[in-house]
Amino acid sequence: MICRTPKSHFFFIAAILSLALASQAGQITEELSFPIKHYTLKNGLRVILSEDNSLPIVAVAVAYNVGSINEVPGKTGLAHLLENLMFQGSRNVGQMQHYSFIQKIGGVLNAMTTVDKTIFYQTVPSNQLALVLWLESDRMTTLNITPSNVENIKNQLIEDIQLRRESDPYLENSWYFDQLLFPGFAYSHPILGTIADISRISTQDVRNFFASYYTPNNTVLSIVGDIKEQKVLPLIQKYFSTIPMGRPPPVTDLGELTKIAAIDETITNPMAPSPGFYLGYTLAPRYSEDFYRLAITEYVLSKGQTSRMYKRLIDKDKTAIYMGGGIETRKDHSVFKLFVRSNNDIMNERSRRAVFAEINKIKTTLISEEELHKTKNIFKMDYFRQFDTALNKAIFLAEDLLDKGNHGPWQEELEKYLAISHYDVSRMANKYFKDERILITLDIK
Amino acid sequence: MRVERKPFLLHFAFFAVLAFFFNTVFPLNAQERFRRSPPLPEPFSELSLPEIETHTLSNGLGLAIVRRQDQPVISIRVIILTGESSSPDDLPGLATLCARMITKGTTNYKAEDVEEKVESIGGSINVRIYPDYTEFTLSFLGDYLDDALQLLSEILQRPTFPRIEIGNVQRSMFYDMAVQAENPEFIARRLLYQILFESHPYRKIIFDQGSIKNLNRKDIVSFYSDYYHPNNAKLVLIGNLNLEIASRKVSRYLSSWEKKDAELSYAPLLDPQDQMKICFVDLPQAKDATIYLGNIIFPITSQDYFPFVVFNQVIGGTPNSRLFMHLRESKAFAYYAFSEMHLFKSCGVFLITAKVLTEYCYDAIQEILKEINNLRKIPISSQEIEQAKSYLIGNFPLTIQTYDNLSAKISEIQAFGLSRDHWERYYENLMRINTESVSPLGQKYSLHTPVVIIVGNNEIMEYLKDFEQVYVYSPDGNLRYKIGEKE
Numbered sequence: 001m002i003c004r005t006p007k008s009h010f011f012f013i014a015a016i017l018s019l020a021l022a023s024q025a026g027q028i029t030e031e032l033s034f035p036i037k038h039y040t041l042k043n044g045l046r047v048i049l050s051e052d053n054s055l056p057i058v059a060v061a062v063a064y065n066v067g068s069i070n071e072v073p074g075k076t077g078l079a080h081l082l083e084n085l086m087f088q089g090s091r092n093v094g095q096m097q098h099y100s101f102i103q104k105i106g107g108v109l110n111a112m113t114t115v116d117k118t119i120f121y122q123t124v125p126s127n128q129l130a131l132v133l134w135l136e137s138d139r140m141t142t143l144n145i146t147p148s149n150v151e152n153i154k155n156q157l158i159e160d161i162q163l164r165r166e167s168d169p170y171l172e173n174s175w176y177f178d179q180l181l182f183p184g185f186a187y188s189h190p191i192l193g194t195i196a197d198i199s200r201i202s203t204q205d206v207r208n209f210f211a212s213y214y215t216p217n218n219t220v221l222s223i224v225g226d227i228k229e230q231k232v233l234p235l236i237q238k239y240f241s242t243i244p245m246g247r248p249p250p251v252t253d254l255g256e257l258t259k260i261a262a263i264d265e266t267i268t269n270p271m272a273p274s275p276g277f278y279l280g281y282t283l284a285p286r287y288s289e290d291f292y293r294l295a296i297t298e299y300v301l302s303k304g305q306t307s308r309m310y311k312r313l314i315d316k317d318k319t320a321i322y323m324g325g326g327i328e329t330r331k332d333h334s335v336f337k338l339f340v341r342s343n344n345d346i347m348n349e350r351s352r353r354a355v356f357a358e359i360n361k362i363k364t365t366l367i368s369e370e371e372l373h374k375t376k377n378i379f380k381m382d383y384f385r386q387f388d389t390a391l392n393k394a395i396f397l398a399e400d401l402l403d404k405g406n407h408g409p410w411q412e413e414l415e416k417y418l419a420i421s422h423y424d425v426s427r428m429a430n431k432y433f434k435d436e437r438i439l440i441t442l443d444i445k
Numbered sequence: 446m447r448v449e450r451k452p453f454l455l456h457f458a459f460f461a462v463l464a465f466f467f468n469t470v471f472p473l474n475a476q477e478r479f480r481r482s483p484p485l486p487e488p489f490s491e492l493s494l495p496e497i498e499t500h501t502l503s504n505g506l507g508l509a510i511v512r513r514q515d516q517p518v519i520s521i522r523v524i525i526l527t528g529e530s531s532s533p534d535d536l537p538g539l540a541t542l543c544a545r546m547i548t549k550g551t552t553n554y555k556a557e558d559v560e561e562k563v564e565s566i567g568g569s570i571n572v573r574i575y576p577d578y579t580e581f582t583l584s585f586l587g588d589y590l591d592d593a594l595q596l597l598s599e600i601l602q603r604p605t606f607p608r609i610e611i612g613n614v615q616r617s618m619f620y621d622m623a624v625q626a627e628n629p630e631f632i633a634r635r636l637l638y639q640i641l642f643e644s645h646p647y648r649k650i651i652f653d654q655g656s657i658k659n660l661n662r663k664d665i666v667s668f669y670s671d672y673y674h675p676n677n678a679k680l681v682l683i684g685n686l687n688l689e690i691a692s693r694k695v696s697r698y699l700s701s702w703e704k705k706d707a708e709l710s711y712a713p714l715l716d717p718q719d720q721m722k723i724c725f726v727d728l729p730q731a732k733d734a735t736i737y738l739g740n741i742i743f744p745i746t747s748q749d750y751f752p753f754v755v756f757n758q759v760i761g762g763t764p765n766s767r768l769f770m771h772l773r774e775s776k777a778f779a780y781y782a783f784s785e786m787h788l789f790k791s792c793g794v795f796l797i798t799a800k801v802l803t804e805y806c807y808d809a810i811q812e813i814l815k816e817i818n819n820l821r822k823i824p825i826s827s828q829e830i831e832q833a834k835s836y837l838i839g840n841f842p843l844t845i846q847t848y849d850n851l852s853a854k855i856s857e858i859q860a861f862g863l864s865r866d867h868w869e870r871y872y873e874n875l876m877r878i879n880t881e882s883v884s885p886l887g888q889k890y891s892l893h894t895p896v897v898i899i900v901g902n903n904e905i906m907e908y909l910k911d912f913e914q915v916y917v918y919s920p921d922g923n924l925r926y927k928i929g930e931k932e
Binding site for chain 2: 033034052054055056057091092099100101103104105106107108123124125126127128129130131134135137138142226238242304305306311315370373374377378380381384387388389390
């Protein structure tokens, strides 16, 4: 195996010797009425347990703190490739057997790659928790990264990009929009990667990426559902504590967060069925004070059928046939994105003017208490939805821990979002929806 | 470089000594014994399902309350026990248009006021129309039960069906239809139902732009006045409330809903096709062949429900079932191959769906038919039965996690008047299924004489010439011509 620093040796040995020792329990927090416990194994694996015995099921999410942001130029798509490779088998689990093991027992599973995380998740009957821990620990340590496996996945991913391009004629336009809106390579390149880059990825690249980031000390294991702590802890110890700690993950050069300059561009896409436009603004960093206020401002503008833009463009003026967007965060960076499509150029122009008119209106006129109250309730409902299944909860908890380094309390966090006044809505619009915005008009001729 | 290499070498030597020591315990490349094979499961945890408490208001409105406390939300489903099959014969689509119009304006609220009121309680409202019943779902923040019931009371009792909104809903339905018009799966399913339900009221679930354009406000008002009564409705509520409080609240807002005795028509039982029928739909832009193959089976209340659920699982419920393993994994004909059962009040449909490579279209159909014939002749092994049951038992609790999913399951039980077998005794009923109860089903139902729909481009015709007769349809379901002779 690859050599390790003396420090990681120490932990490797310590982990073996401490097989039977329980790790330190964290504080119990009771937020949004569910219990949470935190543990950290000696090899650095962070564990979250949340017990909910209402149904005999358990959800397990394994979240690796790595995503497309950790890729280097020329090797885009590597994080997503590795996500797919994780189903190709490991020392004791055959190719695609992870799927069949989970499906045979009535479970569901999937995985996702984001800008900064790769998450593998499943829900199974609670009597099968050990099976999931066995599967996840096997691929965390002994993944089969063979040239043939890598080639197969590369071909699949390239084909997948080609299919997506065919079925979504706007795909390339939205990637171009992201490039202008997110400053720097790390944030702006597509998670799927480019075909040229994927073709270039070697087996050794994949091995290096796996060794750098798929380590217990770069991972959160989140288990939610019908569990008993005294039974789960020994299982976690059994399957994960002997996995050697890795080196600290490499520091990724995120580049400088440069401010975007105003861009007003028209591009032509003859394959697109209808014209449209993209509009983007840079917002406050994630989890900053303004970020919480902007969340409600976004809802006023564009979330739900009674949001200002939807009502204006789709219901009242009927100038647009599609409108989508909202806040998007990529690590600590957040933006507001809007994509509108209309039947023809005249309607497209009217939609564009209407969007700017709505933004202007929110800047200059205070919204009513009723509207603010309604918006907050829609937001609240969406916030609660993040906890509505064991799996959603497991994923939320894992992401939250990776993002913030510590948890919740979510009731307080929700209150931060809801604390916004109607003055703040205008203030946020004036502060962030300024002239430095990206506007791309899409022409189809 | 040298300076940096030194600690590495020392460190390597240190590790080698340690490795020697550990190799006596764990040989090189060895692993802990427990990693070699999957762990055995623990015994199944008990599934304690929440109780469904029921009560009927004086106006005949049936209530079903399920108490759950884990979410700060409430889900309400209002079921009108009339679905698309009750649209007049010459007005298919009327039940759907009427249901979609219910939220589009009342005596006191305009359509947009209703939307505002729904969103102001953090809510959303959805409408679904089935052949036998219609469902309105309203989910909202738990603090707003009074507002939600007040709103439901208004839209159920005082809809005004404004003409301008009828136009809007019709246009939105046209748009949905246009989006679906080129989808091979949608085209195949629609034609299959069109042929299987040809002489039955369920055929009215197939309607086109012309049928919708044909409907006017008078038709909608008359349909509403015939069927939207409390004694033809049920209300399912999931939230942190007990029966007594929930009944009192619902009664406060909905007891004014006037009872009316309506003549309800029930769809008759339907016989299966007794001869196989091959139908081809020419969709020039389709790259692959989409196959839908099915026949009529039993109604949802049948005793065969549980054995057939297991039977369906064996043949095509998941990627581990026979069809997927055979057509995709072993023969490499198909992208996917599954089976489904859809059960209604007066009959059910068993269907097999597959997407296959054009050149293997004929072979794939033959393999599917061979699989069906095997099921008619060879008993299913108890190992396969147990594997199917293990999936179904494990999967059931996953399907009732959210309030909305739980409410959908309970609404189905309420709408069809299903017994406790489908709720409290669900596990028990699955557990007792064995080879003897499942194997006869292949013979009992006419699965070997299905209607076969193939959607694809006309290259497929070349591969279909071995069938005695092929009916060729347009994508919108009109018979163009027949090829071959068969009487």
